[in-house]
Amino acid sequence: MADRLIHSEDRVFVLTGAGISAESGLPTFRASDGLWAGHRIEDVCTPEAWENDPELVWQFYSARREAAEKAQPNPAHRALAELEERLGGDAFFLCTQNVDDLHEKAGSRRLVHMHGDLFTSRCSAECGRPPAGDRALYMTKESIARCGCGAMMRPHIVWFGETPLEMDRIADELRRATVMLVVGTSGSVYPAANFVHWARQTGARRVYVGPEAPLNATAFTHVVTGKAGEVLPGLLSIE
Numbered sequence: 001m002a003d004r005l006i007h008s009e010d011r012v013f014v015l016t017g018a019g020i021s022a023e024s025g026l027p028t029f030r031a032s033d034g035l036w037a038g039h040r041i042e043d044v045c046t047p048e049a050w051e052n053d054p055e056l057v058w059q060f061y062s063a064r065r066e067a068a069e070k071a072q073p074n075p076a077h078r079a080l081a082e083l084e085e086r087l088g089g090d091a092f093f094l095c096t097q098n099v100d101d102l103h104e105k106a107g108s109r110r111l112v113h114m115h116g117d118l119f120t121s122r123c124s125a126e127c128g129r130p131p132a133g134d135r136a137l138y139m140t141k142e143s144i145a146r147c148g149c150g151a152m153m154r155p156h157i158v159w160f161g162e163t164p165l166e167m168d169r170i171a172d173e174l175r176r177a178t179v180m181l182v183v184g185t186s187g188s189v190y191p192a193a194n195f196v197h198w199a200r201q202t203g204a205r206r207v208y209v210g211p212e213a214p215l216n217a218t219a220f221t222h223v224v225t226g227k228a229g230e231v232l233p234g235l236l237s238i239e
């Protein structure tokens with residue numbers, strides 16, 4: 001891009017996906033064969049999977065807890081945290097589809113996890129007790145933690161068919177943004193894949209960064225091809 005992406009008077013909305021954590025060693029969903037231990041990802045990311053086999057679901061999320069615990073933020077996570085610091089106030093907002101905590105580890109503050117949080121669990125019977133921090137690994141059905149009401153605890157994750165979190169706040173921040181930056185997401189999962197269309201209606205500049213064009217590429221004003229950790233640090237200087 002010839003001009004700087006971000007100017008000091010801009011309000012920036014960032015949407016990140018699994019690709020931003022790839023350079024930290026966490027696999028994306030749709031890369032390679034999209035399988036986990038012989039199961040389709042879709043088969044462990046649905047309420048039906050939980051009903052059929054909570055042990056398998058917890059093995060999947062326990063393995064991901066272990067990997068995310070060890071992972072460190074990469075230059076892309078750090079560049080976004082630095083941008084937030086430089087813009088200050090409420091001129092920066094980060095919406096991540098990721099359930100890892102690499103944005104927090106990098107220092108991001110104004111962020112929401114629209115698909116949930118790997119290190120939180122909640123009552124599977126929705127008894128009304130609030131979600132709680134939980135870093136434990138559950139490899140057998142017997143070991144799965146129980147809520148005070150007696151029901152099994154489930155991962156605090158948004159599965160297919162469930163309602164994403166913080167949608168009102170996300171819509172509000174998108175309405176006010178002058179720049180939308182999308183990083184490392186295939187544009188195949190809704191409603192996140194629609195956010196760029198919402199931003200188009202308000203006239204915001206819409207930039208995608210990733211090694212390949214996403215499915216919704218035509219809705220962007222710019223597509224920057226490259227790995228997030230290599231592209232973002234240079235792209236995010238403010239004019």
Ligand code: BJW
Binds near residue numbers: 022210212
């Ligand atoms: C790099 C890189 C590097 C690599 N640097 N980049 C038919 C039509 C339309 C919609 C539907 C439909 N049927 C059903 C739906 C709705 C459904 C849906 O979208 N289904 C699709 C399969 C079509 N959506 C839902 O059910 C959602 N809920 C919903 O819609 O409720 C209704 C509602 C809406 C609005 C308001 C109120 C109510 C819920 C979706 C839940 C998604 N859950 C998951 C799993 C849980 C989280 C977890 O376990 O981690 O979320 S699925 C999975 O996909 C995960 C991700 O967050 C999400 C997106 O994946 P992402 O991040 O895009 O990863 P990849 O692997 O696809 O792409 C990685 C990208 O990185 C690639 O492009 C690479 O090129 C790139 N990359 N290296 C930068 N170094």
